[in-house]
Amino acid sequence: MLIAVIVILVLLLIFGPQLWVKYILAKYNKPLSKMPGTGGELARHLLDSYQLESVLIEQTQDGNDHYDPESNKVRLSPQYFSGKSLTSVAVAAHEVGHAIQFNRNEPVSLLRKRYLGSAHKLQKMGVYCLMALPLIGAVIRIPHAVGLMAIIGVLTMLSSVFIYAAILPEEWDASFNKALPILDKGNYIPKQYLPAIRQILKACALTYVAAALADILKLWRWLALLKMLR
Incomplete structure (x- = not known):
């Protein structure tokens, strides 16, 4: 019983944020007749308002919204x-917020600019190292070599x-x-919709939390595999 409860709690921790984000985005993704423009039109307008005419806007695959x-x-x-x-407007404003951060070279944008690409590469390297462990163990048969590769793989994924x-x-x-001050002070959204906008923007901000939790789940799976190989 205790194990079942633990498993349920872990699954809620892993998948709860992802499900909540999807729910909020879908809940407010209903067309509003009084909305003056589309998300793309709002993004273009905001970028021009902030003298960011060089920033382009284009469509991408569903669920891949980003700057x-x-x-x-x-x-x-x-x-x-x-x-x-409301979702279209909030997501567009959120991504414009990122464009403002980067084009102003704000300190908050520096970490992603410098290290996120490297983190993706390191994660792939970690996966490759961990996938190669069974082969390394079978061919080399040197416990220390396997342990070293395991440590490298885990560290790169972390x-x-x-x-x-x-x-x-x-x-x-x-x-x-x-995004929120822009939409509020610019009167782009009627005041009665601001609570919903806050929820949507929170969902946008927590998207990476769900991604981080998913990576932790992957790490746990590899650690379980490594335990079996010992």
């Missing part, structure tokens, strides 16, 4: 790019988890120091 600092582009899902919903956690202040800043 790409390398190409200096805000990318929005088709449903948000062309949609006139690095991506720490980076995800470290960039959360940037996500929070994009939502609540950029």
Whole structure:
């Protein structure tokens, strides 16, 4: 019974944030007839208002909304790019918030700019190292070599988890120091919708929490495998 409770708690910890984010985004993704423009149109307007005409906007795959600092582009899902919903507006403003951070070279953007790409590469290296452990153990048959590879793999995977956690202040800043004041003070959203906008922006900011938890789950699986190989 205790084991079942622990398993349920772990699953809630891992999947709870992801399910909540998806629920909030879907809940407020309903077209509003009084919305003056689409998410894409709002993003373009806000970028021009902040003298960021060089930042481009384009559509991307569903669920892949982001600002790409390398190409200096805000990318929005088709449903948000062309949609006139609270979610469309909030997501667009959130990604514009990231564009403002990077183009102003704000300190909060420096960690992602310098290290996130490296974290992705390190994570892949870690996965490759851990996948190679059974083969290494069978061919070399040197326990210390296998242990060293295991340590390298685990450390490289952990690095991506720490980076995800470290960039959360940037996500929070994009939502609540950029997007929310812009939408509120600019009167882009009627006051009665602001509580919903806050929820959506919180979901946007916590997207990386879900990603970090998913990486921790992957790490636990590899650690269980390593225990079996000992």
